[in-house]
Amino acid sequence: MTPTTKNAKKKRNEFVYFALRNTKLKVGAVVVITFLIVAMLGTLFTEFEPREYVGPMSEAPSSEYWFGTTFFGQDVFTQFVVGLRATFMVGAIGGGLATLIGMLIGFVAGYRGGAVDESLNVVTNIVLVVPSFAILIIIAAYLEVRGLMMESIFIGLTAWPWTARAIRAQTLSLKSREFVDMARISGMKPMRIIFTEIAPNMMSYLVMAFILQFGGSILIAATLDFIGLGPTTGISLGLMMQNAVNWGALQLGLWWWFIPPGAAIAAIVGALYIMNVGLDEVFNPKLREM
Amino acid sequence: MRRYFGRKLLIYLVTFFLAVTIDWMIPRFMPGNPVQNMLARASVRPEAAEAMYGYYTKAFGLDVPVWKQYLNFWVALFHGDLGTSVYLFPQPVSKVLRESIPYDIFLLLPAILLSWWAGNKFGAFAARTKRLDNTLLPIGYILTATPYMWLGILLAWAFGVVFDIFPIAGAYSFSMQPHWSWAFVWDVLKHWFLPFASLFLVGFGGWAIGMRNMIIYELEADYSHYMEALGAPRKLVRKYAFRNAILPQVTGLALQLGVIVAGALVTEVVFSYPGIGYLLLAAIQNQDYFLIQGCFLFIITGVLLANFLIDIVYVIVDPRIRRGMVGE
Amino acid sequence: MSLRVEDLTVYYQTLRGDVRALESASFAMADGEIMGLAGESGCGKTTLSTSLILLVPPMKQMGGRVLLDDDELPISDVEAMNAYRFKEVSVIPQYAMNAMNPTRKIGRMASELLKSRGVDPKKALPELERRLDLVELNRKVLKMYPIELSGGMKQRMVMVLSTLMNPSLLLADEITSALDVSTQKAVARMLVEFRDREIVKSVIVITHDMSILYQIADTILIMYAGQLAEKASTKTIIHAPRHPYTKLLISSLPKVGAHHDESRLVGIPGKPPLLLDPPEGCRFRERCPEAHEACVKVPPFIEIELGHQVACWKVGGPHA
Numbered sequence: 021m022t023p024t025t026k027n028a029k030k031k032r033n034e035f036v037y038f039a040l041r042n043t044k045l046k047v048g049a050v051v052v053i054t055f056l057i058v059a060m061l062g063t064l065f066t067e068f069e070p071r072e073y074v075g076p077m078s079e080a081p082s083s084e085y086w087f088g089t090t091f092f093g094q095d096v097f098t099q100f101v102v103g104l105r106a107t108f109m110v111g112a113i114g115g116g117l118a119t120l121i122g123m124l125i126g127f128v129a130g131y132r133g134g135a136v137d138e139s140l141n142v143v144t145n146i147v148l149v150v151p152s153f154a155i156l157i158i159i160a161a162y163l164e165v166r167g168l169m170m171e172s173i174f175i176g177l178t179a180w181p182w183t184a185r186a187i188r189a190q191t192l193s194l195k196s197r198e199f200v201d202m203a204r205i206s207g208m209k210p211m212r213i214i215f216t217e218i219a220p221n222m223m224s225y226l227v228m229a230f231i232l233q234f235g236g237s238i239l240i241a242a243t244l245d246f247i248g249l250g251p252t253t254g255i256s257l258g259l260m261m262q263n264a265v266n267w268g269a270l271q272l273g274l275w276w277w278f279i280p281p282g283a284a285i286a287a288i289v290g291a292l293y294i295m296n297v298g299l300d301e302v303f304n305p306k307l308r309e310m
Numbered sequence: 311m312r313r314y315f316g317r318k319l320l321i322y323l324v325t326f327f328l329a330v331t332i333d334w335m336i337p338r339f340m341p342g343n344p345v346q347n348m349l350a351r352a353s354v355r356p357e358a359a360e361a362m363y364g365y366y367t368k369a370f371g372l373d374v375p376v377w378k379q380y381l382n383f384w385v386a387l388f389h390g391d392l393g394t395s396v397y398l399f400p401q402p403v404s405k406v407l408r409e410s411i412p413y414d415i416f417l418l419l420p421a422i423l424l425s426w427w428a429g430n431k432f433g434a435f436a437a438r439t440k441r442l443d444n445t446l447l448p449i450g451y452i453l454t455a456t457p458y459m460w461l462g463i464l465l466a467w468a469f470g471v472v473f474d475i476f477p478i479a480g481a482y483s484f485s486m487q488p489h490w491s492w493a494f495v496w497d498v499l500k501h502w503f504l505p506f507a508s509l510f511l512v513g514f515g516g517w518a519i520g521m522r523n524m525i526i527y528e529l530e531a532d533y534s535h536y537m538e539a540l541g542a543p544r545k546l547v548r549k550y551a552f553r554n555a556i557l558p559q560v561t562g563l564a565l566q567l568g569v570i571v572a573g574a575l576v577t578e579v580v581f582s583y584p585g586i587g588y589l590l591l592a593a594i595q596n597q598d599y600f601l602i603q604g605c606f607l608f609i610i611t612g613v614l615l616a617n618f619l620i621d622i623v624y625v626i627v628d629p630r631i632r633r634g635m636v637g638e
Numbered sequence: 639m640s641l642r643v644e645d646l647t648v649y650y651q652t653l654r655g656d657v658r659a660l661e662s663a664s665f666a667m668a669d670g671e672i673m674g675l676a677g678e679s680g681c682g683k684t685t686l687s688t689s690l691i692l693l694v695p696p697m698k699q700m701g702g703r704v705l706l707d708d709d710e711l712p713i714s715d716v717e718a719m720n721a722y723r724f725k726e727v728s729v730i731p732q733y734a735m736n737a738m739n740p741t742r743k744i745g746r747m748a749s750e751l752l753k754s755r756g757v758d759p760k761k762a763l764p765e766l767e768r769r770l771d772l773v774e775l776n777r778k779v780l781k782m783y784p785i786e787l788s789g790g791m792k793q794r795m796v797m798v799l800s801t802l803m804n805p806s807l808l809l810a811d812e813i814t815s816a817l818d819v820s821t822q823k824a825v826a827r828m829l830v831e832f833r834d835r836e837i838v839k840s841v842i843v844i845t846h847d848m849s850i851l852y853q854i855a856d857t858i859l860i861m862y863a864g865q866l867a868e869k870a871s872t873k874t875i876i877h878a879p880r881h882p883y884t885k886l887l888i889s890s891l892p893k894v895g896a897h898h899d900e901s902r903l904v905g906i907p908g909k910p911p912l913l914l915d916p917p918e919g920c921r922f923r924e925r926c927p928e929a930h931e932a933c934v935k936v937p938p939f940i941e942i943e944l945g946h947q948v949a950c951w952k953v954g955g956p957h958a
Contacts, residue, residue, distance in 0.1 A: 037653075038653075041653070044447075142321060142324070145321045146321060146324060146325045146328065148565065149321065149322065149325055149564075149613065149614060149617050150325055150328075150329060150568070150610065150613075151567065151568030151571055151572065151609055151610065151613045152568055153568055153569070153571065153572035153575075154568070154571075154572075154606050154609045154610055154613075155329075155332065157590070157594075157602070157606065158332065158333065158336055158602060158603070158606045159336060161594050161599075161602050162336050162337055162599075182565060235455065239455070239457055240572075242457045242459075242460075243457065243458070243459070243572050243573070243575075243576055246457070246459050246576050246579070247575065247576060247579060247590070247591050247594065248591070248594060248595065249594065258457070261457075261459060261460060261463065264463070265459075265463060265579070265580060270463065270466055270467045270470070270471055270478070271471060273467075273471060273472075275467065278460075278463050278467070279464075281460075282456070282457055282459075282460025282461075282463065282464070283460075285455070285456075285457050285460065286452055286455050286456040286457065286460065287452075287455075288455075289455035290448075290451045290452040290454075290455035290456075292455075293451045293454065293455055293519075294447070294448065294451050297447070297451075297523070531736070532731070532733040532736040532737055533736060533737055533738055533739045533740070535692070535731070535733075536729075536731055536733075536737040536738070536796075537739075537751065538692055538694075539691050539692045539723060539728075539729050539731065540723055540724040540728065540729075540751060540755075540799075540800070541719075541720040541721075541722075541723030541724045541725075541755060542751055542754050542755075543720075543754050546750060546751075546754045550739050550742065553739075553741055553742070554739065554740065554741055557741070628741065629741055629743075629783050630740065630741070630783065630785050
């Protein structure tokens with residue numbers, strides 16, 4: 021074992037130690053995991069289809085319809101569980117893609133420097149100032165058929181710039197470190213240096229960037245779905261809210277229809293953000309409370 | 311400093327150019343004939359449809375070569391010609407937009423500025439004050455994680471339906487005509503309040519958290535420790551930390567603009583508030599391509615202009631750029 | 639005696655236990671003394687100096703006391719200590735390059751700082767300008783932002799700022815390490831000048847650069863792993879050290895005037911013990927060529943001749 025990897029291992033143990041003692045991290049993780057379990061196993065507790073008209077219209081929650089029924093007699097719980105799945109999908113794919121693109125561009129720009137950096141910087145800044153939401157609207161508006169996958173990919177393609185920026189800055193500061201110099205002198209290829217020397221040293225950063233992108237993608241998707249530009253098939257939490265508003269759930273007082281989807285999104289994304297603060301404290305000794 | 315502004319301006323121009331190009335390209339390169347797609351869903355009488363078909367084919371300029379279509383698009387744009395709305399036929403898109411813009415400014419400007427100001431003040435105040443910090447953090451994170459429309463829905467339901475204090479649709483009562491009177495101003499403010507409050511609250515949470523995190527970093531910065539070592543009172547140390555922590559928040563405002571605008575769109579939808587968002591929803595539902603294009607261009611231009619304004623503000627508050635010491 | 643430190647013990651409290659960074663340190667400094675404080679990184683020299691001015695968590699005073707001009711310093715009381723900071727004890731921190739607020743003009747920062755300490759900045763201005771002349775800084779720097787100054791200029795500016803209230807004791811932490819050689823010399827010379835003009839009464843210079851100490855220090859205090867090893871006049875430390883660690887430290891320098899690698903001493907096998915759970919007795923004994931059974935007990939820091947103290951069983955005692 022080289023001294024660097026040995027050191028890294030010791031450090032990792034220290035992180036685990038602090039992670040297990042961080043309340044923010046623990047609370048956030050419990051909330052996210054609970055919703056994830058509901059999303060994965062929830063359909064076992066319902067025999068309905070999300071869009072199926074199954075029962076009495078506009079009924080309040082009961083033992084039979086846990087979250088009540090919609091204006092049309094659809095089961096809200098079924099919609100909620102299936103919608104949660106879509107939410108996690110968008111977060112994972114959209115957030116993952118955004119992090120991946122951000123990483124690639126950030127690493128290359130930061131490591132290569134010079135003209136490559138300049139031009140990638142211009143691209144990043146352009147995508148950064150364009151309200152990506154407007155772009156998504158105009159693309160989605162012209163597509164006749166839209167799927168969940170496509171939505172996630174579009175979100176990922178527009179959400180990466182700030183990650184790229186942050187990773188570029190980190191790469192710049194790591195680039196001049198001794199161990200990177202050693203790798204360079206020993207003739208390692210740039211891509212290998214990036215992935216074996218630089219990336220592992222900012223793992224904490226990458227994890228945190230992914231968490232933020234995950235939450236951000238969920239919010240963007242919910243907003244798109246709400247104005248009717250989400251997937252044209254299936255159900256999502258944003259779509260549930262749109263239906264509720266469109267069919268007068270507010271005026272009729274059908275609170276069980278519009279509260280669960282929004283509450284779930286706020287809870288998941290909020291928990292992700294709080295996890296992120298917790299992680300920041302774990303990785304950054306200065307922020308730890310003594 | 312000239313270099314700084316030069317760079318920024320270049321980026322904005324390129325962005326604008328690309329946005330217009332996308333705006334032009336998308337309807338043309340999507341599968342199918344855009345005019346037919348559009349009119350197929352517009353509910354008009356057959357004979358009117360035929361006239362409109364002829365008109366829109368010409369308006370899209372599909373009868374000339376592609377490069378000329380593109381050029382014509384730019385020329386029309388500079389003449390303020392954004393085409394004619396389908397759903398509000400025969401009103402020109404530019405006129406429809408002009409009628410909506412005041413509502414957006416009225417809603418967005420106070421919501422953005424007040425939430426930024428109040429959030430920063432509160433975040434700085436709460437940081438390192440144990441009890442406040444412990445309550446602020448979770449509330450702030452939940453607020454900033456709340457989908458805009460959901461907070462709008464909740465507020466509308468609670469204050470508009472359950473307690474029945476505020477109206478929840480439109481910019482003023484249907485029974486009123488716009489005119490200058492206290493009754494009308496009061497009515498407008500009542501309609502404005504809930505959409506404003508939902509935009510304000512989500513923003514407030516985000517800025518408060520951002521400031522709290524920033525100021526904790528700044529209080530751990532070397533210059534803060536130096537002042538402490540020289541016995542400077544806590545108040546002065548915090549004042550300096552705030553001054554530096556506010557800088558990334560200014561940049562943050564520019565970065566958040568897109569998200570805030572998106573939030574405003576859906577908030578307007580929830581409250582049927584007649585701004586661009588409400589218009590855009592109608593345009594989407596009616597497949598009114600010209601109106602969608604117009605809204606898109608308006609949003610992009612607005613965000614770019616606001617970005618440029620923030621850049622100017624940044625130069626005023628950060629001496630380092632003013633003195634030409636750092637590029638960005 | 640200007641400064642008297644008695645049995646000062648300071649630990650860092652961490653979740654894994656106490657890091658015993660400074661163990662019963664006792665020494666004294668005379669009026670006008672410039673004392674060099676040297677040792678490997680992590681030996682406790684910065685802990686010692688920091689605890690004299692800003693002892694905040696996770697640092698904790700476990701015992702001992704500090705007297706400055708016969709007045710006990712309330713070093714553990716963050717609030718009460720404020721009365722002494724800047725006026726009696728001041729610091730040129732290790733991070734002098736970043737010590738000034740980047741978004742305030744230096745002059746404005748100086749006056750806000752003075753005002754907060756009850757001094758009228760207008761009345762202090764002439765003196766401030768004289769001091770700038772003394773360190774050869776243009777008076778225009780007061781109208782500039784820190785970022786507009788070079789490293790050497792910042793170092794000198796912080797030197798002027800820190801000493802504006804004529805403190806009795808000045809702690810200068812690694813003031814030359816970020817500078818090039820010629821600037822190092824100039825800054826060191828100015829520090830001596832500040833002492834000669836009685837702007838400051840005594841100075842502790844913390845460094846790992848022995849050549850600077852040789853140039854400016856009257857005495858040198860050597861530390862190892864949180865314990866004091868030896869204190870004597872600069873000449874004695876360089877030419878006739880008695881503690882085995884000092885001997886190795888001095889001999890490992892190629893010659894006086896050269897840097898030595900801070901992280902590790904080439905000439906001494908092994909590395910310093912971890913201070914989370916340090917060995918009993920003399921902490922140098924595992925690397926010490928002269929170690930014997932007595933070393934499992936902590937050797938006292940005793941005066942073997944006038945102004946020469948050593949903590950070693952081999953050196954102290956009657957048959958030394």
